[in-house]
Amino acid sequence: MISDFEQILSDSCKGMKRSAIRELLKLTAKPEIISYAGGLPSPDSFPVEELKKIVAEMMETEAASALQYGSTEGDMKLREALVKYYNENENLNITVDNLIITTASQQALDLVAKIFINRGDKVIVGLPSYLGGLSAFNAYGAKMTGVSLDDKGMRADELEKTLAEMKAKGEKPKFIYIIPDFQNPAGITMPLERRKEIIDIAHKYDVLILEDSPYRELRFEGEPQDMLYKTDGTGHVITLGTFSKIFAPGFRIGWVIAHPKVVDKIVMAKQGTDLCTPPFTQRIAARYVESGIMSEKIKDIIELYREKKDIMLDTLEKEMPEVVKWTVPEGGLFLFITLPDYMDAEALFKVAIEENVAFVMGTSFYCNGKGRNTMRLNFSYASKENNRIGIERLAKVIKSQMK
Amino acid sequence: MISDFEQILSDSCKGMKRSAIRELLKLTAKPEIISYAGGLPSPDSFPVEELKKIVAEMMETEAASALQYGSTEGDMKLREALVKYYNENENLNITVDNLIITTASQQALDLVAKIFINRGDKVIVGLPSYLGGLSAFNAYGAKMTGVSLDDKGMRADELEKTLAEMKAKGEKPKFIYIIPDFQNPAGITMPLERRKEIIDIAHKYDVLILEDSPYRELRFEGEPQDMLYKTDGTGHVITLGTFSKIFAPGFRIGWVIAHPKVVDKIVMAKQGTDLCTPPFTQRIAARYVESGIMSEKIKDIIELYREKKDIMLDTLEKEMPEVVKWTVPEGGLFLFITLPDYMDAEALFKVAIEENVAFVMGTSFYCNGKGRNTMRLNFSYASKENNRIGIERLAKVIKSQMK
Missing domain, CATH: 3.90.1150.10 (Aspartate Aminotransferase, domain 1)
Incomplete structure (x- = not known):
């Protein structure tokens, strides 16, 4: 050595x-x-039982393409199925140009960090926040500024104060990291009113929000609150989704929904980090979502x-x-x-x-x-x-x- | 936006x-x-036919663990199968502590770059070299210094001259990137004598070598030349392997063989970039290698x-x-x-x-x-x-x- x-x-x-x-x-x-x-x-x-059938069918009909390299953006049928899911269930209005498949959310956190963060750049995070997010940003040398949570999630007043102080110093964070639904670790959900406040602040200070939402589909009670991506509607929000909690973490499939300009940069970064997410598991996942069994x-x-x-x-x-x-x-x-x-x-x-x-x-x-x-x-x-x-x-x- | x-x-x-x-x-x-x-x-x-059987068996006996999160180091049976393969076929003397599974070689190139390269750091590459390697290093701001190839691969005299010049300036490259077998793009293979010269130079200048060898198993004629990893024997070499050309690129499974100190840092970096490579495909691959069908x-x-x-x-x-x-x-x-x-x-x-x-x-x-x-x-x-x-x-x- x-x-x-x-x-x-x-x-x-x-x-x-x-x-x-x-x-x-x-x-x-x-x-x-x-x-x-x-x-x-x-x-x-x-x-498991449903997958046995789907996997066997996939192997019969499209094994050769599932075993070959795929596109960096991800399997087109899977992207289409997810776009349909979000437009129907979340009232979004996205196309495949807004969505890229990643090797689960952790890779999305890494790629977002990679395209935005230079050493010493500021990122705003909740107190507390998902540790995997913090470590992905930390790896690129981000300086984290914490904003407290209350029982409605990230405090809007404290966020605005933090951004105002940064602005006074000529600083701007690269993005604000928020987990709005059943927050990890706090288990708190942000009501719509707070979401609107946060989005207004993001617009006022012209700053991006990274919305990490791995648990959104797992609601036990109460009404879904609009995604930050929808509340925004202007391309200020980058949303991360994953199959890890609603299907199978062992597939390592997640996705980013964002403005095409952001997606384009993530595609470029992903090209250098793993060329593409495994087409083999993407083909299975596409069939699973399309079939309606997932829902x-x-x-x-x-x-x-x-x-x-x-x-x-x-x-x-x-x-x-x-x-x-x-x-x-x-x-x-x-x-x-x-x-x-x-x-x-x-x-x-x-x-x-x-x-x-x-x-x-x-x-x-x-x-x-x-x-x-x-x-x-x-x-x-x-x-x-x-x-x-x-x-x-x-x-x-x-x-x-x-x- | x-x-x-x-x-x-x-x-x-x-x-x-x-x-x-x-x-x-x-x-x-x-x-x-x-x-x-x-x-x-x-x-x-x-x-395809062999995989139909293996996948069906895997789904019957261990679907639940293949669908769960796995360890960052990779599936233990797959690591053991690869260690056995290298020790038997390449006369190495490695253990699972020398080997980590990656999301194919491209991720290994990215992770090696991530753990070593600060912006402006030097890396030595062949003229020409695999473009995916160059772009992975470039993403971390590496300054590439090229060393010509002749019909035996990277020129030892030019490499030594380059390192001596760097040393005179108080510089040292983070590593030397070499594709010794059927080089991409040049199609050249480095004979053992040249390998020994290169390793001697690496020892003399106390510098790491990144040995990228995705095609090594695909030899049409002539005798295999010892891996740089073996020729070295001292932990100066980090070797990358992959299933992409000998099994299926759609699985996105590769590996790094290196000194445990290097493996340890790659594990830490990988934890933040994707937690783990898909256990689902690793379980299938482990069975494929173990069965002897791959060989x-x-x-x-x-x-x-x-x-x-x-x-x-x-x-x-x-x-x-x-x-x-x-x-x-x-x-x-x-x-x-x-x-x-x-x-x-x-x-x-x-x-x-x-x-x-x-x-x-x-x-x-x-x-x-x-x-x-x-x-x-x-x-x-x-x-x-x-x-x-x-x-x-x-x-x-x-x-x-x-x-």
Whole structure:
């Protein structure tokens, strides 16, 4: 090995941190641990039987083209099916020129960062925000500025204040990163009124919004609030979608919806990073969406996760001491717990592991190191029964650490 | 859309060029055109029947895990199968800690660039070199320094001179990019003696080598020359492999073999770019390699491409004017043509398209803008008959432009 290996790494690589969740998951691999740490969908949500048929048909009729290189923009039938889905279900008015397939949302986060961020550029993120977004932006040297959330998502007043302060200094963020539906990690959904405020601010300050919405289709109750992309209507919003939570993460298929100028740059960047997303899985996914089976299957997933979420909420209600607070999500995969100020979720984690229950400490999601007394719980992966038993264990741990 | 869109793009994005080949391929989409421009494997090389069985079995026995998230390092069985393959066939002595799965070689090129290159850093490349490598390095702001090839690949004397000059200036390249087997685009293979010289130079100047070897298994004649990775034996070499030319590009599966320190950094970088390569296709690929079918199938691919190459070479011999020279590849997918100095392959391209034959102009592969009188021909994709007809057309075009 060369003698100066650590020195010749890029600044980007030197600044990379191992994903905290990923490292935690290693600790939680023991079978006796009930882990709420990951963000995995339930294996029960996978359409295995339906896929057997679709895959067999695909192999009979179009294997050769599915095994060949594909276009960087993605499989045309899949793009058309997604365009149809969004125009019909979300009242958008997009064409295939607005949509590019990516190797799931994480690649979309990476490519958006790649086309916009120079080292030292500013990006605005929620406090807290999805850790995979933060690490994608961090890899390109972004300086993150946090804006607090309240119970309606990112605070509009604080966002405007932040942008005004930046403007006064001659600065402008490259984009504002928002997860409007069942936010990861906070489990909060932004109501339409707040969406309009945020969009007005984006227009006023002429700044892009990155709308990350992997859980949008998984709503348990309440009414869907218009996508930021629709509320905007002017090309200020770049929206990310994925099959990871509504179909299968193992396909690694996501997409970007954006102004054609943005799509064009992402295509160029993607060309250099992987040429194209696997045509093999895209052909299967296109058939799955076209068939209408996906829409039906999403209803089953919602029922499954609603039950799991309800069991977790009921157990929290029953077992947790009164000083512990949590969010009640209208959908998605996560809820967020706030402990008394004096408690530290990282210290608690070690005790919890001994009691065979795991979570992610909230600090992982705060670009400013805050959130020490918070934690994220995933309710989609563990069994229903374990969503009760694990919370009982966690309550016991928290009680044992209370002053 | 925001008013200053073009201005807020990253320097990386501003410096990106659309792939010349990709743009050409659009022109060559008309069915009457015989295109030697792409680097596509023949659809006849795809193991469709074998895969039907493997995919059906996989869906029966392990669909749920193949549909879930996987580890960033890649599917363990696939990594083990590849480690076994390299240790048995290439006399390496690697473990799974030396190998990470990537979303084909292009992602490996991107990730290696990401972990090493700061804007302005030097990288040494062959004149010519694979365009996808050049564009991956370019996206991170690398300054490419070209070293000429002779009929044994990258010139050792020129490489040493370049490194000595850099050293005198207190500079060191991040790595030397070499395609030792059936080079793309030149079709040249580096003999063992030259490999040893190059490795000695890398040791002397304490510099990494990036060995890109997508075609290594496709040897028509002659003896395999040790991999640079093996010749080195000290961790100075990072090797890239892929299934794209020996199995199916539509799976987008490749791998990196390197010192565990390098693998570790690539894992961290990959975590932020796509979390993991699709487990679904990795599970299928693992079964395909383990079954031994791949090794058998490669023999068929070699026979298929050897015939196609021979037809192209025979027709070149018969039809081309004497001033036109070409390389005679021992394997791979490409040969490289040198026209008389006064000819310009770009001007020729327009005439060729009118005559319904296409190629890639050599300039695309030269980081210094040279190679105007060269072109790359792919012999794997067109049918045997079209490898004759297309060359007849091309010879006619070249003759028509001769002084």
